[in-house]
Amino acid sequence: MAVSGRFVLLVALGAVPIVLFGQLYGLALPALGWWLALVVVLGIVDLIAAGSPRALALERALPARVRLGETTAGELYLTNTGRRPVNGTVRDAWQPSAGALTTRFAVRVPRGERRMVTVVLRPFRRGERRVEEVGIRSFGPLGLWARQATLRAPGRIRVLPPFTSRKHLPSRLARLRELDGRTSIMIRGQGTEFDSLREYVRGDDVRSIDWRATARHNDVVVRTWRPERDRRVVIVIDSGRTSAARIDNEPRLDTAFEAALLLSALATRAGDRVDVIAYDRRVRARVKGATGAALLSGLVDALAPVDPELLETDWAAIPAQVRQVTNQRALVVLLTSLETPGSSRGLLAVLPQLTQRHLVLVASVTDPETFARVSRRSDREETYTAAAAERALLDVARVAAAARQQGADVVTGAPADLPPAVADRYLALKAAGRL
Amino acid sequence: MSQLAVASTPTVRQFFRRSAFWIGAAVFVLAASLVLVVVNGGGQSVDSGALSITNAGPGGSKALAEVLRQQGVSVSAATTLDEAVAAARDGSSAGPGTGTGTGTGTGTTLVVYDPNGYLPTDRQTELVGVSDRLVLIDPGVFELGDLAPGVGAAGSVDASAPLTAGCSLPAAQRAETITAAGSTYRVTGAGQISSSGCFESYGDAYSVVRVTEAGHPVTVVGSTEVFDNEHIVDAGNAALALGVLGEGSRVVWYVASAADVTADGAPSLGQLTPDWVTPLILLLIAVFVAAAVWRGRRLGPVVVENLPVIVRGSETVDGRARLYARSGARSRALDALRIGTLSRLAGLLGLPRRASVDDIVAAVGEATGQKADGIAATLLRTVPSSEAQLVELSTRLTELENAVRLALGRPATPASPRHTSAPTPPPPNEGIR
Structure with missing residues (x-):
């Protein structure tokens, strides 16, 4: 059970009848008693008329993984299987480091219908970020008292390492291609593994000329080398x-x-x-x-x-x-x-x-x-x-x-x-x- | 269609079922304590008032009251003036002004005891004539003036030996002796018909005085010891007390209390405030409670998460620095600074890893043009005798390093090595020490 600010205001409004009755008829204390009884009765009526939060069926749709520092959204579906509409607040209780921007949402789920709540997540810790429970507070038609229940709706999202150093990858791959002998064939010693034979081009290292192959062809042939593979x-x-x-x-x-x-x-x-x-x-x-x-x-x-x-x-x-x-x-x-x-x-x-x-x-x-x-x-x-x-x-x-x-x-x-x-x-x- | 989720909040029924034991225990404790209270008769508070007839302690008078009751005298207590007057009037056989004598075994005796002076002086006269007999215990001057004008105070006595009666009062004669520590009185009123003083301690000062005022006998007893539980068994105290109080069939025992004090002056704040203020304050308390529930109710349990321990990498360096500073390890600190500088200098000057410190000193001298002696003193010889000297030496080391960098045309401040890979800076040279 929970009460609303409206209820507090209603209790405070009791000052009017107390002063009025006290000043006019000297009935301040009975006025207090009657007012408190009235607000409590109103609250109980409201509580009885509120839709049951337990009648909500919950379903989650979560992305399996997100990179650290990126934003993602998890969806929570609420289906009302009860007889009365559920009208109140839903709290999706994510762990703090899951970085949910807001965890409380006002919802209004009519009888037999389904509503979606979107939780924006921006995790700030690597690893498994979890959510176990959903808290639901359902107010009655007067908005004074509410029924409240915590429902289990587990979910998890895997936060991956950011791999910020991937910005270094293109330049290193370029260096790797150079090593591969595709661009800088002129330099001997870029590897020790025999790659292929091709025709001599002016400027090639004369030491890499394969004389046996040259003898078979009518042209001068050089060997090319490449770095070792499958290490x-x-x-x-x-x-x-x-x-x-x-x-x-x-x-x-x-x-x-x-x-x-x-x-x-x-x-x-x-x-x-x-x-x-x-x-x-x-x-x-x-x-x-x-x-x-x-x-x-x-x-x-x-x-x-x-x-x-x-x-x-x-x-x-x-x-x-x-x-x-x-x-x-x-x-x-x-x-x-x-x-x-x-x-x-x-x-x-x-x-x-x-x-x-x-x-x-x-x-x-x-x-x-x-x-x-x-x-x-x-x-x-x-x-x-x-x-x-x-x-x-x-x-x-x-x-x-x-x-x-x-x-x-x-x-x-x-x-x-x-x-x-x-x-x-x-x-x-x-x-x-x-x- | 999704399944209904499992609620971790208990329903009302579950709540009562789960906490049935505790609810039962609370009900049991309440019922048991209620039964105990009823059996004990509503929790009597212990009476500790002086000369109170319900006080069984040393200072009370319960013993006397009980004995009087056994003798057929009804004893009733009064704590306010109005109570006392009403009680005395109820049983008094003689109205005011009609008292004719002291018929034994009839009439009301009013005992007045006011040790703290609670009795308002302007109302003391209300006690006059309401009873057949008046007994004043240790009265003050004003009390005497109103109730027994023929008696005056005569100071206090602290008699170690019991006093003898020496008068014609029957009760006093039966008592023969009493322990009479307390006040004494003398008869001053002229024209008193039957006044008598008993238990004289010194010239004209008596512990018990009997006068007749407005047709009723008034007995003034200066000693409280005659009546209290502790001393009533001493000497003839009991005989005197029973004799004085047992003359009538009723005793009204009036001990003045704080309720007798009448307030005067302007009306208090409580009388001035309107009736609705208290209910309004109660309403504010209710509002406060409701607001506390409104703001304090959580929407589901707190989410727990295991957080990693944060270990700062520089913690060890800081710890070691504090250790150096606390123990004043100047030479050890300077050693570390010197070895670092030497290895950096060796690297700058391109010396081999195993170069001795003399080689480095010579090379630095050559590069900067400074004297070898000064360089050697900075790099090796000077032992810091104070912390100021340590700071100075470390500054000189930095300056020396900068001088070498300048001489070699390198940037003055050492660029922090972002990452090192082979070939490496020379490791600390073992030969340097």
Whole structure:
């Protein structure tokens, strides 16, 4: 049960009869009693005449997924199966981070009819956003008292990672095409895999002339080369404790997702096979054997509900996970954090196992704020902060050096720069034919 | 056609079924307490008034009243003047002015006790002549003036030894001795026919005085100890009290209370306000409650959501800075700054990773034209003895770095490395320490 502002006003109006009867006949107290009795009776009559909110049948139509930062609309259909019209307020109880602009709607559903309510959603957190219940308040014809009930009408919408770094994709794809030998055939060494034979054009490297083929033809023939194809790329995303840290107002894990998405998009265009694992102490998400567009959509779908776990990542299990994916030599990209020798001990311990079989790239987010702090030294506090920042940078440099000593490649960068940096590193490795 | 949704709000019937136990428990508690109240006879409050006949404590007079009742004397209490006068008139055999004597066993005795002076002085005379006998317990000066003009106050006595009667009053003679701490009185009125003072403590000061006013005997007793539960058993107190009060068949025991105080002055605010103000305030309370329900009723339960923990990445740097600052770790902080500067200088000057600090000092001197001694002091030797010196040294390190950048034609402020990839800046050189 609920009351309306109109009811409050009606109670307050009782002041008129109380003063009137009190002044004229000295019957103020009876007037109060009669007035209260009157409004309560009116309220009860109104309540009885109100349509039952329980008689509403609910149905939802929701888009399955939406990219973070985009706006979508969910529809809620209310069908009145009761005998009286339902006239009141409906609240669609979405989680706050689903970003519903308004959750309360005035509705009027006549008997036996159906009405639609549109909830505009602009989610501001990645993952599964849910709605469990719908609250309905049905007022009577006088609009004084209302019947109220909460009905279960579960719904969910999957909010995908934004993939803002896809703006870097066209330029990287252009670089990839250059590597492919389609545009810059003149340079030898753009790959190690034999592609085709064609006629010599002035300016071609004479070292690439295939003399045997030339002998068969009447013309000079050169070999062209292309980068290796069908290589394996295994991306391991660390979703453990350290991935929860926010740098530039973005959790490390989200930056890792961006880097993984960009690298996957690039590598699958380059003809490589991409597998992605999100791991801390168990596998949180895994995408295997998909290519092209299916890979990207599968990837955002699988990564959307992954959140940082407050667990120490079990690095010792990573080599086994990689071995499950492939036995061939592969590019293993570890998206994690290199911070202090202490916290990176587990990673450094398993690096030799990985580098023995694979090419390993360790990518880590660095805090641009730390760099800024090193150069702010005007007073005592700032000097100590600068010293601490310097120490942190030294620690990172030391861990990175240790990782390099183990044979891994290291890429670090600010959140906005890490994804393209990882993509560039991949292109450089491909160009060098090291994959 | 969609199915009816499951409601999570209970219906009225479900609500009563679910909370049947609690409703039952509340009803039981209410009924039980009601029964207890009825059985106990409506919760008597404990009477603690001085010389009250319903007070069984040390200061009350219940013992005396009960004994009087056993002897066939009816004892009734009065708390206001009007009550006392009415009660006394009811049973008085003699109207005002017709009293002729003190026939034993008949008539009404009015006992007046007003320790706090509640009795208004202008109404005291109403007590005159309403009863056959008047007993004043520890009266004040004004009370005496109105009710027993022939008696005057004679100060207080704190007798350690009981006083002896020494008079002709029968009750006093039977009592022989009393403990008489309290006020004393003397007979001042000239022409008193049968006045007598008993229990003399010192010259003319008596604890009990009997005079006759307007044809009725008035007994003034200065000591409350004669009547209270604690002292009535001492000496001859009981005999005196029973003797004085047991002369008639009725006793009206009047102890003045706050209800006797008459208010005077302008009419109060409550008398001036119209009748409808209180109902209007009650209505406002009802409006307030209705408004509270209107605004306070939620449309369904609160939606809960697990929010992620926000961990700022720079938290460790801040924490370490505070640790340095709190413990005053100047040399450790400066070490960190120096190692950072040295590795950046080595990178700028293109020195190998394993270059010693002397090589760096020499190269910096060469590049900037500064003296090697000063550079070495900044980069290596000076130990900061105060925090001011630490700040100064760190400023000098920055200046040195900028000087080298300037000499090499690079931008003065170090561009923060956006991202680094191989080849890497030299890691901290172990040889520097």
